[in-house]
Amino acid sequence: MAQSLTHGETALPADWRDLFALTKPRVMSLVVFTALCGLLAAPVSVSPVLGFASILAIALGAGASGALNQWYEAGLDAKMKRTAGRPLPAGRLDPQTALQFGIGLAAFSLFLMLFASNWQATLLLAASILFYVFVYTMWLKPRTPQNIVIGGAAGAFPPLIGWVAATGSVAPLPVMLFLLIFLWTPPHFWALALFVRSDYAAAGIPMMPVVAGEQSTRRQILFYAIIMAAAAIAPWPLGYTGALYGWVAVILSLIFVALSVQVGTRRTGDGDLMQPEKRLFAFSIAYLFILFGAVVADRWWPL
Amino acid sequence: MTDENSNLPPDREPFDEAEYRRRQRSRANMMAWMLGALAILFFFITIAKMEIFA
Known part of the structure; x- marks a missing residue:
């Protein structure tokens, strides 16, 4: 059952577990793994700290994409059994918080990537976030049954970003x-x-x-x-x-x-x-x- | 507090100050841990970059 967000005039602060759920942690695990494989398969040696920070940046970027996706699709999620329990449709989180969290996380992931690796990987990470949010979520998904085919490109970026973070080139x-x-x-x-x-x-x-x-x-x-x-x-x-x-x-x-x-x-x-x-x-x-x-x-x- | 809550519409739950404080505290703790971890991560990234460019 949906839990009320506002108690009288005072809004409850979002629980961190709901913010974490907004990042789609299960999807993120596959993203992290494929990105890590891309990084480890590259024919160069990477400092473990810079490698870790690059993978963290990719994970946060994927989390931001998931959060912005859930913010945009809250209405649709409420209609589906599989997604009705997510923080936004269940009423445990307000949309404004989700939007701010998603944008903040995206910006931070790009900053971290630029700081830890190179601009090429940062550009690819930015492209993957923008592609997932604007091209897949907002444009393709509600319009065409080919949404998954073209939108699949967004999920295909991580190994490429991992490799580019290590080598600086494709x-x-x-x-x-x-x-x-x-x-x-x-x-x-x-x-x-x-x-x-x-x-x-x-x-x-x-x-x-x-x-x-x-x-x-x-x-x-x-x-x-x-x-x-x-x-x-x-x-x-x-x-x-x-x-x-x-x-x-x-x-x-x-x-x-x-x-x-x-x-x-x-x-x-x-x-x-x-x-x-x-x-x-x-x-x-x-x-x-x-x-x-x-x-x-x-x-x-x-x- | 209970007087105020008796005027609320039926779909509104009464204000739970304990829950409010619990969430505030849990978020503040999480933020503190994350900021601490980031400070350490940024320190080590800087050291690693210095070693690369040395």
């Missing part, structure tokens, strides 16, 4: 890692969208299953999974990674495609528990974690 491998997350995002989110479809429909968000229908979404999951698998394996034959990464990518991508075939070729009836979709969604998270771990392992302990 190289083919981090661009391939960017491409990998970019192509991974549609099957990952559409698998989720399939089993929370009614939620998105209730909020009026044009997610693919709501607009194009379930069968079309399933076909597109399979299509993107196949291109993603090719993009995941590509760094090995192209010579940017070694056999350790290559074999991990081959095995995990085959499993990913197999799970996507299962999702892509089936039809569901009423009361379906959506187990294959849930399995694909859960595996997609592990897939990205393990693959990025393999990029680092391959750089430090090549076969």
